Amino acid sequence: MALIELSNISKIYDTGSVTVKALDKVTLSIEEGEFVVVLGPSGCGKTTMLNLIGALDTPSRGTVTIGGFDLSTGNRSSLSRIRRNTVSFVFQSFNLFPGLTAEENVQFGLDVSGNKSEYTAANVLADVGLENRSTHFPHELSGGEQQRVAIARALATSNPILLADEPTGELDFETGKQILKLLVSQANMNRAVLVVSHNREIAQIADRVIQLSSGQIISDGPPIDGKKDVDSLRW
Secondary structure, eight states, X not given: OOSXXXXXXXXXXXXXXXXXXXXXXXXXXXXXXXXXXXXXXTTSSHHHHHHHHTTSSXXXXXXXXXXXXXXXXXXXXXXXXXXXXXXXXEOTTOOOOTTSOHHHHHHHHHHHOSOBXXXXXXXXXXXXXXXXXXXXXXXXXXXXXXXXXXXXXXXTBOOSEEEEESTTTTSOHHHHHHHHHHHHHHHHTTOEEEEEESOTTGGGGOSEEEEEETTEEEEXXXXXXXXXXXXXXXX
């Protein structure tokens, strides 16, 4: 059984004056150890897909199954356990706690997860190049530094699923490559890694590339020119 399964998923947002179909009959499965990149323009449903997999939202139709558990059967407590112990999420908006330092934000992720890795918060901050910024609060960090704290928080656990929404969006080229290497290493440790991006270059390092358009999957397969390593990227 796949670790992540979406079966005939549709997500419709009704604001009263307008109805938006963010996802339309999407079906896919993702295995442990897969590094998957989801491509598509803004508004095509990429972030909605991540939110459904991460148990942050519910589909209008269809089923989301995580580790054999149908999320539609879950109550608040069981869905909270999924978010703590199964899924690590790198949000595009970072979602850092403003009153906690960088190290405390990462430590919070460790404290609430039942799947702690062998790394300390300080170790993971060093991995993302922020060992000298650990005592700084989010408002004292640049956008790129805040993004790296969010990534460190996700890397600090050993949850089997890692979801990353535009994880290199605020980063310069060299730092972006460093982060991508860390994400690839997580897939090599048998985590399912799902990265949303508008950057087609990043798709070259994926095992699978899923392209969305108007809420539908229009292609799903390996990179067209074959999988490449991170050091070969140019953007």
